[in-house]
Structures are given as C-alpha cells and as structure tokens.
Amino acid sequence: MKIGDCVVAWSKDEELRKMGASGGLVTSLLVGALETELVDEVIALRKISEFEGVPIRTSDTDEAIRSAGSLHAAPINLTKFAVRFFEEHPDGAIALPVKPCDCRGIIEQAKRRKIDMDRIYLIGLNCGGTMDPITTMEMLEKMYEMDPKKIVEEEILKGKLIFKTEEEEKAISIDEVEEAGYGRRESCRYCGINIPMMADLACGNWGAGEDETFVEILTEKGLRLMKSAVDHGLIETAPAPEKGIKIREKTNSVMENVAKTWYEKVFVPIEDRSERMKYYMDAMEDCIDCEACKYVCPVCSCDESKCIGFYDPMDSHKISIYHLIRLLHLADSCIGCGQCTDVCPAEIPLTILHKRVADRIQAKYDYIPGIDMKTPPFFEVE
Amino acid sequence: MKKIVCYGCNLGCGLYFGDVPYFRKNSPVNSGKICRFGMKIHRYEKVLPKVDGKNVELDDAIAAAAKKLADVKEMAFVSFGDVTCEEQLAFNKLAEAFESDVHTCIPRFIGANIEKIRQSKEIITFIDPYTSYPLILRHMLHAKKNGAKITSYYWKKLRIADESVILNPAEIDKIKSINFGDSLVITDLNPLNLDFSNEIIKSCNAENIVCLKPFLNSTGASLISDGEKSIYQIFEEIKEKKIKGLYLLESDLGIVPDDTLMAALDELEVLIVQQSMRNALSDRADIVLCGDRKFEGKGTVLNFEGRVLENEGGTEGIKILTDILKSVGEEINYDKMHAEVLSKLGINEIDEYIVPKYDIKYKQREAEIKNYEGDAHLVYAYNPFMWNNVIDRDFVEISPSLVESLNLHKDELLKMTSSKGSVAVKYKINNAMPDNIVLSPMKLPISTDIVTPVNFKEP
Numbered sequence: 001m002k003i004g005d006c007v008v009a010w011s012k013d014e015e016l017r018k019m020g021a022s023g024g025l026v027t028s029l030l031v032g033a034l035e036t037e038l039v040d041e042v043i044a045l046r047k048i049s050e051f052e053g054v055p056i057r058t059s060d061t062d063e064a065i066r067s068a069g070s071l072h073a074a075p076i077n078l079t080k081f082a083v084r085f086f087e088e089h090p091d092g093a094i095a096l097p098v099k100p101c102d103c104r105g106i107i108e109q110a111k112r113r114k115i116d117m118d119r120i121y122l123i124g125l126n127c128g129g130t131m132d133p134i135t136t137m138e139m140l141e142k143m144y145e146m147d148p149k150k151i152v153e154e155e156i157l158k159g160k161l162i163f164k165t166e167e168e169e170k171a172i173s174i175d176e177v178e179e180a181g182y183g184r185r186e187s188c189r190y191c192g193i194n195i196p197m198m199a200d201l202a203c204g205n206w207g208a209g210e211d212e213t214f215v216e217i218l219t220e221k222g223l224r225l226m227k228s229a230v231d232h233g234l235i236e237t238a239p240a241p242e243k244g245i246k247i248r249e250k251t252n253s254v255m256e257n258v259a260k261t262w263y264e265k266v267f268v269p270i271e272d273r274s275e276r277m278k279y280y281m282d283a284m285e286d287c288i289d290c291e292a293c294k295y296v297c298p299v300c301s302c303d304e305s306k307c308i309g310f311y312d313p314m315d316s317h318k319i320s321i322y323h324l325i326r327l328l329h330l331a332d333s334c335i336g337c338g339q340c341t342d343v344c345p346a347e348i349p350l351t352i353l354h355k356r357v358a359d360r361i362q363a364k365y366d367y368i369p370g371i372d373m374k375t376p377p378f379f380e381v382e
Numbered sequence: 383m384k385k386i387v388c389y390g391c392n393l394g395c396g397l398y399f400g401d402v403p404y405f406r407k408n409s410p411v412n413s414g415k416i417c418r419f420g421m422k423i424h425r426y427e428k429v430l431p432k433v434d435g436k437n438v439e440l441d442d443a444i445a446a447a448a449k450k451l452a453d454v455k456e457m458a459f460v461s462f463g464d465v466t467c468e469e470q471l472a473f474n475k476l477a478e479a480f481e482s483d484v485h486t487c488i489p490r491f492i493g494a495n496i497e498k499i500r501q502s503k504e505i506i507t508f509i510d511p512y513t514s515y516p517l518i519l520r521h522m523l524h525a526k527k528n529g530a531k532i533t534s535y536y537w538k539k540l541r542i543a544d545e546s547v548i549l550n551p552a553e554i555d556k557i558k559s560i561n562f563g564d565s566l567v568i569t570d571l572n573p574l575n576l577d578f579s580n581e582i583i584k585s586c587n588a589e590n591i592v593c594l595k596p597f598l599n600s601t602g603a604s605l606i607s608d609g610e611k612s613i614y615q616i617f618e619e620i621k622e623k624k625i626k627g628l629y630l631l632e633s634d635l636g637i638v639p640d641d642t643l644m645a646a647l648d649e650l651e652v653l654i655v656q657q658s659m660r661n662a663l664s665d666r667a668d669i670v671l672c673g674d675r676k677f678e679g680k681g682t683v684l685n686f687e688g689r690v691l692e693n694e695g696g697t698e699g700i701k702i703l704t705d706i707l708k709s710v711g712e713e714i715n716y717d718k719m720h721a722e723v724l725s726k727l728g729i730n731e732i733d734e735y736i737v738p739k740y741d742i743k744y745k746q747r748e749a750e751i752k753n754y755e756g757d758a759h760l761v762y763a764y765n766p767f768m769w770n771n772v773i774d775r776d777f778v779e780i781s782p783s784l785v786e787s788l789n790l791h792k793d794e795l796l797k798m799t800s801s802k803g804s805v806a807v808k809y810k811i812n813n814a815m816p817d818n819i820v821l822s823p824m825k826l827p828i829s830t831d832i833v834t835p836v837n838f839k840e841p
C-alpha cells in the first residue's frame with residue numbers, strides 16, 4: 001500500500017463487518033488507532049436509533065465498535081468536538097470519521113490554530129447527504145406509509161431512497177421525495193464535494209462490493225492508519241477493481257451534476273441591489289438572538305467573539321451588528337455545511353444568506369475554504 | 383451527553399447536555415433548536431444546604447426539615463412543576479403525610495398540540511412568540527408560510543402578525559368581545575395571569591386553544607397534584623396566619639411582580655426551600671435543601687401538549703424527599719414513583735413522538751378580568767429568564783413618540799413613577815410599541831402587578 005492507492009478493505013471481525021455500514025473498515029481503523037496508541041481518543045456517533053446519533057469522544061474500543069454504521073438522519077458536524085479535544089489536550093492525538101463538511105471545518109479550524117493537523121487522523125467518508133430526522137420521520141409516515149419506529153435499515157441506491165423494516169422494503173426516488181420537500185437537507189442537495197480528498201483517507205461504498213469499503217489513501221497519516229490496522233490483524237485489503245474505480249468516478253460526477261442543478265435552483269441571483277438589501281433585512285428580522293448559529297458553526301473560531309461582543313441588544317437596527325459581523329467573518333470561510341440553518345429557532349435560511357455573500361467573495365479571491373491549508377484571503381488584509 | 387428537556391418553559395424542547403448544551407435534532411417539539419435561554423441553561427450558581435443561615439451537610443438540613451415538618455402544623459406545599467413527575471409525586475406523598483396538598487398555582491388544562499398550529503389557517507395569539515415561548519415561533523411561521531392569517535392581541539405590534547391589535551390595559555375586558563370563531567388561539571397559563579387566560583379559555587373550544595405554560599413540567603405537575611391555591615391566595619393565607627409553614631419545591635414565589643408581598647414570608651414559622659439555584663429566596667429561607675439542577679432530574683416530563691418526555695439524570699431531589707418521608711415511616715423510591723406516574727398517565731412506556739389523549743376538565747375561575755387604571759402602564763413581557771430571576775435584558779421598550787414627548791436624549795434613562803415609587807431605566811426605541819406602554823423583560827421594583835399604572839412625571 002502507498003499514498004495514492006485505491007483499495008477495498010473490510011473488518012476481519014465478522015460481526016463488526018456486518019455491523020458496519022460497508023464492511024466495518026472505518027470502525028476497525030478507529031479501534032486500530034486506539035490499540036496501537038496512534039491516538040488518545042476517537043470521536044464517533046453512537047447510534048440510539050436510525051434517527052438519532054450522539055457524538056461521543058472515547059478511548060474505549062468497545063464504545064467505538066458500538067458506534068459502527070452510517071447514520072444518514074443525524075446531520076451533526078463533528079468539528080467543534082475535535083476543537084474541544086485540543087482545548088483539553090493540546091498535545092493529544094485523535095482520530096474520527098469525517099464527512100467532507102466535517103473535514104472542511106476541521107481544516108479551517110487548523111488554519112486558526114484550534115486544531116493540530118499533525119495530530120488528527122481524518123478518516124473521510126464519501127457523502128451524498130444527510131437528512132433532518134424529524135422531517136424524515138414525517139416523510140416516512142406520509143410518503144412511505146411506514147412507521148418510523150420500525151425502520152431497521154436505510155440506504156441510498158441508484159438514485160432511490162430505500163427504507164427497510166423487518167417485514168418490508170420501500171424505495172422512492174430521491175428526486176420525488178425532494179420535490180415534496182423531504183429528503184436531504186437543502187445544503188446537502190447543492191453540496192459539491194462528495195469525496196473528501198482533503199482527508200487522510202476517502203472511504204465509501206461507491207465502487208465497493210458487498211460488506212467492503214472502497215478506500216483511497218491520500219496522505220502519510222492515512223497510510224499509517226491503514227498499515228497499523230493491517231499489522232494489527234484488524235482489517236483485510238485487496239486492490240480496488242478497475243470496475244469499482246470507474247463506478248466511483250461516474251457516481252461522483254453524476255452527484256456533482258445534481259448538486260450543480262440544485263445550486264442554480266436555490267441561488268437565483270438577486271440582481272437589484274436594493275432588493276438584495278431588502279431580502280437580507282426581511283430574512284433576518286425574525287432573529288431572536290439565541291446565538292446558536294455562531295455556536296454551531298464549524299469554521300467560527302474567535303475566543304472572544306466580535307459578533308457577540310459588539311452587538312448591543314438595545315440597538316434597533318433591522319439586521320443586528322451580530323449578523324453583519326458574521327456575514328463579513330464568514331465571507332472567506334463559510335463551507336455551506338447547513339448547520340446554522342439547522343439550529344435556527346426562527347427558521348432563518350442562514351446558510352443561503354451566508355453563501356450568497358461568501359460564494360462571491362470566495363470566487364473573487366479564487367479561494368475554496370477547507371480543502372487545503374491555503375491562507376484565508378482575509379488573513380492577508382494589511 | 384445526557385438527553386434532557388429544557389426547563390425554560392413548558393414547551394418541552396429536547397437537547398443534550400454534557401458540560402454544555404448541544405442540539406438534539408430528533409426532538410419532536412423543537413428539532414433540537416433551542417432559544418437564548420436553552421443555550422444558557424447551565425449557567426447558574428448552585429445553592430448549598432443551609433439551616434438558619436449556616437452552611438451544613440445535606441443530611442443535617444434534611445433532619446432539620448423533618449423536625450420542623452413534625453412541629454409546625456398548617457404547612458403549605460408548593461411546586462410549580464420545575465421538577466419531573468416522579469419528584470412531584472414524591473412531593474405529593476410528603477404533603478399527604480402531613481395532611482396537605484401540593485399547589486402548582488397553575489390550573490389543569492391541556493389544549494391543542496403543535497400539529498394543530500402547523501395546520502391552522504387562522505391563528506389568534508395573545509403571546510409574543512419572539513420573547514415568551516420562543517420555540518413556538520417556528521410552528522407559527524410554518525402555518526403562516528402555508529397561508530395562515532395571524533392576528534395578535536398584545537402590548538405591541540408583532541412582526542409575525544398580519545393584523546396586530548394592541549391591548550390597552552385600561553380596557554382589557556374588551557377581549558371578551560373577540561369573536562374567536564374557529565381560529566386557533568395561542569395563549570398561556572401562568573401563575574400571574576390566571577384571570578386573563580380564564581377569560582380566553584372560557585370563550586373558546588378547548589380543542590382550539592394552545593395553552594403554553596412557564597415551567598419545565600407545569601402540565602405534568604398540574605395533573606399529579608391537586609392543590610388549587612393561586613400564588614396570591616398563598617400570600618394572603620400567610621398574612622392571615624392560616625399558613626404557618628411553607629415548603630417550596632423548585633418554586634420561587636419571588637416571581638410575583640409586587641415584591642412587597644415577599645415580606646409575608648417573614649411571618650412564617652418556617653420556610654423550607656428545596657431547590658438547586660441560589661437566589662434571593664434561598665438566601666431568606668430557614669432551611670435550604672439542594673437537589674439536582676433543574677435539568678438534571680431523572681424522570682418524566684409532560685409538555686404543554688401532554689406529550690410525555692424523558693429526562694435523563696439523577697435522583698437527588700427524590701432522595702431528599704425519601705429521607706424526609708422515612709422520618710414518618712413511609713418508604714418511597716424512584717422506581718415506585720416512576721411506575722405510579724406511568725399508571726396515572728395511563729401509559730406503559732414513554733414515546734415522545736405521540737401525544738396521548740387526555741380527558742381533563744378545566745375548572746373555571748370565579749374572578750372577573752379587570753381593567754387597570756391610568757393612562758400609561760408598565761407591562762411585563764414574560765420570558766424564561768424572568769421566571770428564573772435572571773436579568774438578561776436590562777432595558778425596557780418604548781415607542782419613538784414617547785421618547786419624543788418626554789424629550790429623552792440618547793443616553794438618558796426613562797424615569798417612571800408608580801404608587802410604589804420611582805425608577806430610572808435604560809430604554810430601547812421600538813416602532814412596534816404604542817405610546818402608553820412600557821414593556822419590560824425584567825421585574826422592576828415599582829411594579830404592583832403584571833400591569834402597573836405609571837406616569838413619567840418627576841416624583
């Protein structure tokens with residue numbers, strides 16, 4: 001194995017192989033990283049139900065094993081959990097599974113010295129999107145006529161969203177459920193990065209056979225993770241078949257096109273400047289100042305937040321200074337992860353508002369946040 | 383991280399708590415979203431056990447409480463419902479052991495649920511969802527997006543309303559003439575406005591009323607406990623010496639706008655408080671018993687819809703009650719309480735995704751809604767911080783023309799005088815405010831009621 005290789009791999013533990021989303025490779029890597037003391041802790045999502053995953057940080061391998069499997073209806077970004085690890089253990093090391101948006105958040109935090117890239121192992125997961133759990137349960141009742149409590153498995157196959165209970169299996173095309181307002185979160189529909197090429201490994205089921213994971217080895221750290229798991233007898237690997245490589249490439253490009261179409265649909269330009277201003281003022285006026293959008297934002301990193309510090313609730317402006325500062329701060333770093341929209345109690349479409357500003361700025365500076373360690377343009381303002 | 387329910391109001395917002403709050407996105411009421419209060423639930427100073435002003439071990443405070451309960455007759459027991467059903471039930475047992483009831487100060491009522499708001503075509507609201515019960519806002523916005531017409535009756539214009547009718551304190555009884563038709567009505571039941579909500583509940587079909595409440599488990603507590611005294615009746619009876627001792631479970635009587643009422647507590651032979659937060663009440667109590675923080679009690683919670691929710695946590699509060707009950711020879715424990723709660727609710731297990739059916743008769747109040755005298759009024763804008771005695775916003779809201787007519791300059795304070803005296807406070811100008819109202823998110827020393835007649839002359 002070497003950097004740049006594509007392999008298929010799976011857990012040697014039969015039970016874990018079945019428990020995992022596609023072969024239990026990622027969980028085996030987490031276990032291997034703990035057992036070989038590459039890391040002090042790992043982060044994963046503990047499954048409570050098909051619609052609930054609780055982020056955990058642990059050094060216990062059993063606990064890591066219990067969190068095998070993919071949760072598509074647990075739209076949680078793990079960046080801030082990694083930040084907290086480094087706050088508590090500045091010299092520690094950690095490994096975690098990362099969707100592209102987790103990985104991008106982590107890289108942006110590393111640029112802001114909140115995360116040490118040499119001590120974090122990023123096991124990338126390909127990502128076709130996550131769903132809001134409550135809306136998904138509603139969709140199951142209304143469109144699938146299935147009881148959400150009975151769901152035992154869920155998967156995406158050939159453009160269809162499939163749910164299974166012990167007794168039955170139903171599939172509806174993703175286009176159809178999304179037209180009806182269900183399916184993936186809005187930000188996932190237009191998210192253009194499906195394979196986390198900025199992580200240490202890119203793992204996924206695209207191009208892999210039954211109960212195996214397709215892995216692209218991307219960095220020295222990624223290679224270390226794979227090798228130590230092999231040496232430790234935890235995983236088995238084989239070269240990825242040509243056919244698998246092609247399927248993965250093709251599926252990725254189909255998904256990229258779907259994302260582009262959604263992007264154009266959502267981000268219809270508002271050409272008129274005063275209309276644009278009106279649109280922002282109107283959208284933000286429902287804000288109830290909870291600050292959740294800042295708290296959850298994976299790229300936001302001030303110790304003493306300017307957005308909160310400068311904001312005076314006695315101000316009567318329609319857009320508060322809080323939002324103006326955030327729009328400015330995030331212009332070069334927003335990764336469009338959707339977390340802010342998800343947590344907003346006033347249902348303000350914050351991700352769209354931020355991306356409308358950020359995309360222009362990022363294009364102007366030819367800068368894409370979270371894909372490499374390039375300095376953010378605003379850091380270079382003199 | 384534990385799965386908990388926010389105690390800021392009775393909406394039942396679910397979240398996780400490790401050492402800070404985190405979003406529990408599959409929570410049915412709030413999809414994990416929480417308001418400014420929810421984001422700060424953990425920021426409070428814990429109280430320490432105390433007897434007669436001195437810090438003691440908890441066991442000694444428990445022993446002192448048991449002794450006082452045995453000595454002082456005419457004890458009253460109050461729990462607004464900032465505890466789980468299990469703890470409320472344990473408190474009932476304690477009250478029963480001393481031949482008394484537990485008063486929640488909020489009558490029993492369960493009306494319409496969230497789904498009904500979302501499906502509504504016409505909504506009449508008496509609350510400000512941006513301030514009072516913030517996580518209800520998103521459901522109202524959903525209805526509005528689907529074409530619902532929203533009319534508000536409130537102290538200021540509300541942005542969400544298509545039509546805002548400004549309430550005038552001098553003519554509050556005009557709400558009697560509102561034609562509710564089939565509209566969905568959103569109001570609240572809280573210890574300070576019982577006559578107001580009574581008027582609304584009387585005039586509508588119960589199935590059309592969404593009735594919000596201010597404390598973690600107001601609904602559960604009101605189903606479990608039978609006491610019917612209002613907060614004002616309790617003060618009255620203390621003054622009349624009908625109540626000689628008071629045991630308050632996570633219930634701060636200091637929420638009453640008129641803080642001179644609190645002086646009545648000095649008449650008591652004993653004031654026992656069992657709570658977790660240090661505040662003015664714990665400072666003045668004879669015996670302080672400290673339980674789990676409000677969001678840390680293990681057990682069952684009912685939100686305003688009657689939805690049954692689970693709170694993960696400890697049983698410190700129940701343990702205190704268990705220890706006191708031991709002194710009168712009664713044996714209880716968490717498991718017994720939990721089984722009894724489920725059986726009272728008529729369920730076998732907790733399922734947060736369904737709203738059980740209840741058959742509850744609301745008991746109408748005798749009192750009539752009253753108008754307030756005067757031309758200008760100070761009004762409370764209820765919010766979760768207020769119920770928890772935390773000053774989160776230290777200014778009032780007034781209209782631009784009031785600012786102009788008083789010739790106030792930017793950094794000047796607004797001076798107000800009521801029958802109780804004068805204050806000077808910071809103000810924010812808000813176009814949505816009428817000229818005769820000062821809206822305050824915090825308690826001011828000059829207030830006499832939720833609406834206080836004031837004038838702006840120098841005293």
Ligand SMILES: Cc1cc2nc3c(=O)[nH]c(=O)nc-3n(C[C@H](O)[C@H](O)[C@H](O)COP(=O)(O)OP(=O)(O)OC[C@H]3O[C@@H](n4cnc5c(N)ncnc54)[C@H](O)[C@@H]3O)c2cc1C
Nearest residue numbers: 020021022023024025026027045069071126128204205206
């Ligand atoms: C939301 C999501 C969407 C995906 N979409 C695709 C796709 O379109 N194409 C593709 O090829 N592969 C996709 N994957 C990856 C794929 O499902 C498998 O995770 C991957 O093949 C590794 O399988 P495994 O058996 O080795 O992982 P496992 O051993 O099962 O380990 C998976 C790890 O991921 C963690 N995890 C579970 N859910 C999440 C989550 N929501 N966010 C962060 N971490 C999580 C688990 O806690 C566990 O540690 C997706 C994964 C997720 C989580």
Ligand code: SF4
Nearest residue numbers: 100101127129188191
């Ligand atoms: S934003 Fe992109 S990477 Fe993140 S969950 Fe959605 S699709 Fe996956």
Ligand code: SF4
Nearest residue numbers: 297334335337338340
């Ligand atoms: S602003 Fe919103 S979408 Fe952008 S990175 Fe932050 S949380 Fe994600």
Ligand code: SF4
Nearest residue numbers: 287288290291293344
């Ligand atoms: S999450 Fe929504 S309500 Fe809260 S501060 Fe952000 S925009 Fe305002």
Ligand code: SF4
Nearest residue numbers: 388390395417420517
């Ligand atoms: S205070 Fe009420 S609305 Fe706010 S998070 Fe808590 S329960 Fe929800």
